[in-house]
Amino acid sequence: MSAGFLDIDCVKYACTCGLLKTLQQLYFCRYCSELRCTFCVSHEVDSHFCGKCCENLPSAEARVKKNRCVNCFICPSCRQELSTRAASKQPANPEESKATKRTYYLSCLCCRWSSRDIGLPDQTAATGSWPKRESIHSNRIQEIVSMYKGLQEKEKLDKEFFKKKQKEKIISYTDKTGITAAALRKRIGLPEDKPILKPKNAVKIVTPSKADENIDDFDEEVLTKSINLLEITSIDQRLLQPDVQPKEISNIFPIQKILSIKRSLRCRRCEHNVSKPEYNPNSIKFKIQLFAYYHIPEVRIVTVEPLRAGQACELILKFTNPTQHQTTVSFLPFDSPIEVKEAIPEEGAISQEDSLEELDKSSLTPSKKKSSSGTKLMSLVDTHITLTTSRSSARALSPRSIAESINCTVDIPSSTFILPPRDDAAEYDDFNEVHNIQDDKKLVVWRKSNKAYIKLVVTPNEDMPIDTTVTTGFTMSHLYTNTIASVADNKKPQKFNHNMRVILKLGKSVGLN
Amino acid sequence: MPLYEVEKSTIVLDIGTAYTKFGFTGEPVPRSIFRTQVKSKGQLRSLLDYQDSQDLYDMLVDFFHDIYFKYALNSPKDKPIVIVESLLCPIIFRESVAKVLFKHYGISSLLLLSSHLVSLATLAVETALVLDVGYKEAVCIPICYGLPMINAWQSLDLGSCSIHRNLQSLLYEKNSGAESLSEWILEDIKVRCCFVTKRSRAEQLSLSKPELGPCPEVKYPVEGNSILRVTGTIREKAYEILFDEDNDHLCLPTMILDALMKVNVDLRNQLAENILLIGGTTMAMGFKSRLKEELLHHMKEERYRKLNIKCFKFHASPSKENYTAWLGGAIYGATDWLNTKALTKDEYFEDNRLPDWSDLKYNTRRP
Structure with a gap:
């Protein structure tokens, strides 16, 4: 998760779902214009590949191969990847052929385990020829599965038969008038009605398991023979091979490597991708990457005066605009409400109202009628309501409250400041620095290209003991320019204020001087 | 196997206190067995060490993330899942699992199966007494003609956890510094060195001066810098906690007998001749023969006359004991039950709750 030196968690942003993450860990959905994090997006498997040989497998093929690579193995002793080693074998009879035969075995470069340790014969081909093992019980289990499948099928047929029989019991009108159904069918020219047959019992019943009275799972040898720990497998080594779970180290077997996947992330609300990798396992690039780092102004702590309980101190923050559009940043108190766009689409809201009306109607119905079928009616209405709401709000995850307590107040400045757009060329241009920006000198200390240094005054709480971590926060509001709509409809880029909470960890409080 | 058949396979999970068994329906062996642990806030934590429901929810999200994207390599959305659970599973845990799966991962349906009941599917029998000795507790439930006899269930907090505690105190007597051994080292000592001894030897060992030669000692290296002396007595006595009667005169064998006492007279013999042991702890060497010896011994007591x-008689399932319940789930999940008996998304969202056998709302006979 960590993104190296940039990812210092002094400054955290509150994601729309309420979790605190650093800017590098966040995504920004351009369609909903909301922050997203790995917790509140839905993950999808994009492509399968082997982490060792980088072979790309289509998902259907991966499934057939049980999500394991055919060619790569891991060490059954230490789980590291095994490497294929070549050995040249001199032919037994030198006159027979002059060419030396190459054979291959698997060896672990980490723990020196090799496939020769367990007596596995060397293979003549480097890949694909290692013997595979099947569970000894698989036939029996297959039989049991097909028996249960058959039983359930039979149960279903029996039920249908019963239903048909019930239907037959009802005397039809034609029967009363003397014309039997069979005669009528004949007259119309329909084929003769076949009597319903009871479905045949074709399930092959497996011989049930026989319980045994004699158990012999105690080995007398254990009482006298001393054991060598190096010859006994640990529980992790046993569980690597669930079917055998070998007790001795001589029975372990190379294990096929499990495939890895590439994931794409999708916003839960609008179902647009926020991150999509390229298909090729060798490529580390993305097709789609909506990282918040490219859209949201970055806040960094520059300096902070010593923090003393109850005393105001100066805090300088650096704001950087990563976008190609000029933005205006203003401050709001930390607990100012942030409007989250309604998760419920309008249709849902309307149908909910409808169902509420229905509920009213049902309560208006005469009590006599209600007493007979009241409960049923109510429950029907209930389900209707829950169904309509469940489609939208109930199934969506509700945001949680922010799990961080603020023990330091910020004097929220009333003025705003402008951040110019990012200009990559400006980095190389030291002299031509012209600002035509009228700044509030109290707020902006200094600025350069797309960065601004902002002075804030913070006051730690009065009752704070020495050496507690001082946490402060504010709501940052910045003008966001959405270019998505302009591309689609040839309109001007939409501009609106985007608010988010920022939490700063300023360090430990100190005593009075 | 043709492609379309593989397409249908569904994840089967048996989330145990110590180990989680993971695989797909219709397969004879789980794909992997791994510790029920989650990396949360920078440290490995057991899934069942949760503080509150929010904490559990977050851990479960991470846990299922690992299952779907590390082991199953499958997108969870709109797919069914089978989970094998104990009848005595805490409600908060079940509810959280359902919430995570339906709300966070958007699965299409969830089939919850009782571990004791489905274990019988591996034998193709209908009546048996199932004893599950896992990590935290031992639970015994008789199953008669496919119906769990809930009135006769027995449970004791005997399992790997209590064996580890016992082993730790035994080791502490002989070695200083044994009190700080981690759970996993204790487990490793137990698995590699200890065994269940015979009844006659156990009786001698419990005396102050046993008249028998102890089995050989094992020198167990810990973290490369110290050596633990695992004496022969420790090796034999580690499992004794399962067979020692506690203050209420209860132990593992009496659980089976007490359960038998509570069922109908006509079923008792049939159940006694169909005992199935599941759970990883029952895999210890000598466990089954000792249990039989103890059962016969306790039968002589007045209370069981x-x-x-x-x-x-004991059954042997076509599996290792630690994944028998999982295998049962895999067999059930391969049948039509997955479509007919599973809880679907719409049913779950009707009242955001999981049907529970202990809840009379779901557990009444409908006319």
């Missing part, structure tokens, strides 16, 4: 059982 009424039982009138002559012999006890």
Whole structure:
């Protein structure tokens, strides 16, 4: 998760779902214009590949191969990847052929385990020829599965038969008038009605398991023979091979490597991708990457005066605009409400109202009628309501409250400041620095290209003991320019204020001087 | 196997306190067995060490993330899942699992199966007494003609956890510094060195001066810098906690006998001749023969005279004991039950709750 030196968690942003993450860990959905994090997006498997040989497998093929690579193995002793080693074998009879035969075995470069340790014969081909093992019980289990499948099928047929029989019991009108159904069918020219047959019992019943009275799972040898720990497998080594779970180290077997996947992330609300990798396992690039780092102004702590309980101190923050559009940043108190766009689409809201009306109607119905079928009616209405709401709000995850307590107040400045757009060329241009920006000198200390240094005054709480971590926060509001709509409809880029909470960890409080 | 058949396979999970068994329906062996642990806030934590429901929810999200994207390599959305659970699973845990799966991962349906009941599917029998000795507790439930006899269930907090505690105190007597051994080292010592001894030896060992030669000692290296002396007595006595009667005169064998006492007289013999042991702890060497010895011994006691059982017979499932319940789930999940009996998304969202056998709302006979 960590993104190296940039990812210092002094400054955290509150994601729309309420979790605190650093800017590098966040995504920004351009369609909903909301922050997203790995917790509140839905993950999808994009492509399968082997982490060792980088072979790309289509998902259907991966499934057939049980999500394991055919060619790569891991060490059954230490789980590291095994490497294929070549050995040249001199032919037994030198006159027979002059060419030396190459054979291959698997060896672990980490723990020196090799496939020769367990007596596995060397293979003549480097890949694909290692013997595979099947569970000894698989036939029996297959039989049991097909028996249960058959039983359930039979149960279903029996039920249908019963239903048909019930239907037959009802005397039809034609029967009363003397014309039997069979005669009528004949007259119309329909084929003769076949009597319903009871479905045949074709399930092959497996011989049930026989319980045994004699158990012999105690080995007398254990009482006298001393054991060598190096010859006994640990529980992790046993569980690597669930079917055998070998007790001795001589029975372990190379294990096929499990495939890895590439994931794409999708916003839960609008179902647009926020991150999509390229298909090729060798490529580390993305097709789609909506990282918040490219859209949201970055806040960094520059300096902070010593923090003393109850005393105001100066805090300088650096704001950087990563976008190609000029933005205006203003401050709001930390607990100012942030409007989250309604998760419920309008249709849902309307149908909910409808169902509420229905509920009213049902309560208006005469009590006599209600007493007979009241409960049923109510429950029907209930389900209707829950169904309509469940489609939208109930199934969506509700945001949680922010799990961080603020023990330091910020004097929220009333003025705003402008951040110019990012200009990559400006980095190389030291002299031509012209600002035509009228700044509030109290707020902006200094600025350069797309960065601004902002002075804030913070006051730690009065009752704070020495050496507690001082946490402060504010709501940052910045003008966001959405270019998505302009591309689609040839309109001007939409501009609106985007608010988010920022939490700063300023360090430990100190005593009075 | 043709492609379309593989397409249908569904994830089967048996989330145990110590180990989680993971695989797909219709397969004879789980794909992997791994510790029920989650990396949360920078440290490995057991899934069942949760503080509150929010904490559990977050851990479960991470846990299922690992399952879907590390082991199953499958997108969870709109797919069914089978989970094998104990009848005594805490409600908060079940509810959280359902919430995570339906709300966070958007699965299409969830089939919850009782571990004791489905274990019988591996044997193709209908009546058996199932004893599950896992990590935290031992639970015994008789199953008669496919119906769990809930009134006869027995449970004790005997399992790997209590064996580890016992082993730790035994080691502490002989070695200083044994009190700080981690759970996993204790487990490793137990698995590699300890075994269940015979009844005659156990009786001698419990005396102050046993008249028998102890089995060989094992020198167990810890973290490369110290050596633990695992004496022969420790090796034999580690499992004794399962067979020592506690203050209420209860132990593992009495659980089976007590359960038999509570079922109908006509079923007792049939159940005693169909005992199935599941759970990883029952895989210890000598466990089954000792349990049989103990059962026969306890039968002589006055309180069980009424039982009138002559012999006890044990089943061997076509699996290792630690994944028998999982295998049962895999067999059930391969049948039509997955479509007919599973809880679907719409049913779950009707009242955001999981049907529970202990809840009369779901557990009444409908006319």
